[in-house]
Amino acid sequence: MEQESRLSGSQRPGGRTARVRAAVLEATQDELVERGFHGLAMDQVAARAGVGKTTVYRRWGGPAGLVADLMDSLATESAPHADTGTIEGDLLENARNVLGAITDARLGATFQAVIAAATCDEEASRALHGFYTRRIEEWARVVDLAVERGELPAGTDGGEVIRAVSAPLYYRLVVTREEVTGDVAARVAGQVLAAARAGAFVRART
Amino acid sequence: MEQESRLSGSQRPGGRTARVRAAVLEATQDELVERGFHGLAMDQVAARAGVGKTTVYRRWGGPAGLVADLMDSLATESAPHADTGTIEGDLLENARNVLGAITDARLGATFQAVIAAATCDEEASRALHGFYTRRIEEWARVVDLAVERGELPAGTDGGEVIRAVSAPLYYRLVVTREEVTGDVAARVAGQVLAAARAGAFVRART
DNA sequence: TTGCTAATGGAACAGGAGTCCCGTTTGTCG
DNA sequence: CGACAAACGGGACTCCTGTTCCATTAGCAA
Numbered sequence: 001m002e003q004e005s006r007l008s009g010s011q012r013p014g015g016r017t018a019r020v021r022a023a024v025l026e027a028t029q030d031e032l033v034e035r036g037f038h039g040l041a042m043d044q045v046a047a048r049a050g051v052g053k054t055t056v057y058r059r060w061g062g063p064a065g066l067v068a069d070l071m072d073s074l075a076t077e078s079a080p081h082a083d084t085g086t087i088e089g090d091l092l093e094n095a096r097n098v099l100g101a102i103t104d105a106r107l108g109a110t111f112q113a114v115i116a117a118a119t120c121d122e123e124a125s126r127a128l129h130g131f132y133t134r135r136i137e138e139w140a141r142v143v144d145l146a147v148e149r150g151e152l153p154a155g156t157d158g159g160e161v162i163r164a165v166s167a168p169l170y171y172r173l174v175v176t177r178e179e180v181t182g183d184v185a186a187r188v189a190g191q192v193l194a195a196a197r198a199g200a201f202v203r204a205r206t
Numbered sequence: 207m208e209q210e211s212r213l214s215g216s217q218r219p220g221g222r223t224a225r226v227r228a229a230v231l232e233a234t235q236d237e238l239v240e241r242g243f244h245g246l247a248m249d250q251v252a253a254r255a256g257v258g259k260t261t262v263y264r265r266w267g268g269p270a271g272l273v274a275d276l277m278d279s280l281a282t283e284s285a286p287h288a289d290t291g292t293i294e295g296d297l298l299e300n301a302r303n304v305l306g307a308i309t310d311a312r313l314g315a316t317f318q319a320v321i322a323a324a325t326c327d328e329e330a331s332r333a334l335h336g337f338y339t340r341r342i343e344e345w346a347r348v349v350d351l352a353v354e355r356g357e358l359p360a361g362t363d364g365g366e367v368i369r370a371v372s373a374p375l376y377y378r379l380v381v382t383r384e385e386v387t388g389d390v391a392a393r394v395a396g397q398v399l400a401a402a403r404a405g406a407f408v409r410a411r412t
Numbered sequence: 413t414t415g416c417t418a419a420t421g422g423a424a425c426a427g428g429a430g431t432c433c434c435g436t437t438t439g440t441c442g
Numbered sequence: 443c444g445a446c447a448a449a450c451g452g453g454a455c456t457c458c459t460g461t462t463c464c465a466t467t468a469g470c471a472a
Contacts, residue, residue, distance in 0.1 A: 015438090015439075016437090016438060016439070016449075016450080017439090017448090017449070017450095020449085020450080035326075036325060036326030037322075037325060037326055038244070038323075038325075038326040038327070039326065041428085041429075042429075042430075043428080043429070043430090051450075051451080052450060052451035052452070053429095053430090053451085053452085054431085054432090054450075054451065054452080055449075055450055055451070057430070057431075058449085058450085059449090062430085064244075112325040113325065115321070115322075115325065115380055115381060116243075116321075116322040116325040116326065117244075118380070118383060119242060119243060119244075119318040119319065119321065119322040119380065120241075120242030120243055120244040120245060120322065121244075125383050126383075128381065128382070128383050129382060129383040129384070132381060132382040132383075133382070136382070160393070160397075163374055163377065163378075163382070164370075164374060164394075164397060166377065167373040167374040167376075167377035167378075167381075168369055168370060168373040170373075170376075170377050170380075170381045171369065171372065171373035171376050171377060172369075172373075174321055174324070174325065174376075174380060174381070175321060175334070175338060175373075175376045175380070176334070176335060176338040176339070176342070176369070177324060177331050177332075177334050177335040177338075178335070187366070188370075190406060191366075191370060191401045191406040191407060192401070193406075194400075194401045194404040194405070194406035195397045195398070195400045195401035195404070195406065197404075198400040198401070198403075198404050199400070200396060200397040200399075200400035200401065201397060221468090221469075222419075222420080222467090222468065222469070223418090223419070223420095223469085226419085226420080247458085247459070248459075248460075249458080249459070249460090257420075257421080258420060258421035258422070259421085259422090259460085260420075260421060260422080260461090260462090261419075261420055261421070263460065263461075264419085264420085265419090268460085
């Protein structure tokens with residue numbers, strides 16, 4: 001249960017190792033869609049990926065390690081921030097981006113699985129934290145650009161703005177378990193925009 | 207796996223049944239704090255509660271049923287909305303209330319466990335949905351009162367406002383896995399207040 | 413108090429997840 | 443091309459979760 005950096009630090013990152021990882025992560029996502037995190041059996045994943053059960057246990061340790069690595073792999077392919085020209089458009093784009101991720105069967109199941117895993121596993125928790133830290137940083141730039149354009153007050157905290165847009169969508173998905181629609185996404189973007197324009201997201205003076 | 211209404215509809219709700227339920231739910235919470243949802247073993251719960259393993263399986267069916275019932279029991283003891291006299295104070299109070307719930311070791315672990323359970327179990331999902339539906343309705347009243355006092359524009363959607371305050375806190379807890387502090391709670395309450403005053407939460411005309 | 417029945421408890425049983433051992437395959441380097 | 447080492451694969455084994463059966467206890471009502 002303590003094999004680190006299975007990604008980059010491999011001593012032999014040759015063809016097979018990478019192939020196995022790809023096949024296993026692919027199979028993991030499929031299983032998550034069909035059975036959810038609690039139903040994620042290493043057995044099944046190994047069989048579906050066409051690799052030995054031993055290999056999966058050796059490299060990932062358990063279901064949590066599996067979803068943590070899956071999250072890491074998703075991090076490398078996450079989309080860059082939008083640039084529609086206005087902060088209104090960019091925030092709406094961010095909301096739609098989140099909406100798309102959580103309504104997509106494959107991605108949605110994956111995110112929920114990692115969230116579930118993170119509640120009881122330190123490794124999955126770190127993977128999740130890292131993923132969103134990067135994503136928020138990336139999208140926070142649209143706020144900085146808006147400030148430069150004079151659309152928003154100087155000192156507006158971009159990370160906070162992006163969090164404020166994303167949070168209500170995830171909140172509905174995993175906490176209140178309400179349906180998340182395009183309407184909700186649009187409303188939320190509008191609400192946050194209003195608060196940002198009013199200067200509610202300006203950083204406190206140090 | 208289909209024994210309904212173990213709460214109210216019992217044909218014999220006498221002393222022992224209620225005692226057993228209380229002991230089991232108590233033990234469940236303890237186990238959740240120590241091991242999390244994935245580590246919730248019916249065995250352990252039964253032993254800690256001092257009841258037979260068979261009883262726990264019979265009445266709750268599985269770990270998910272256990273946390274679902276726990277959620278239902280928490281619903282009955284959730285606090286009524288605040289009434290500080292100003293919407294600013296009430297929203298801050300709501301933020302602090304959420305903050306208190308998720309930072310409390312016992313409650314925080316419980317909520318995270320139910321959230322994890324809900325990602326893969328329909329029953330837990332319904333319990334969670336019901337709990338927050340009630341809670342949001344309850345606290346939405348502070349917004350209605352504020353509208354009556356003239357603090358906020360007519361037509362402001364109370365449920366949306368409460369969600370907007372609560373969401374960023376839960377988002378940090380379960381999604382981005384950032385620390386949630388009193389600072390964050392206060393900031394969020396302020397941001398939502400600004401948006402509400404600007405009329406961003408006014409319902410669309412039908 | 414007495415009997416009925418719901419509810420509980422103990423113990424044996426079954427199924428599956430996770431671990432271990434060792435032989436086999438496959439990159440990689442000289 | 444050849445050898446070494448890392449990584450993989452299969453199968454047996456163990457332990458624990460969840461189920462089933464039946465005896466026992468304890469509410470409830472007459």
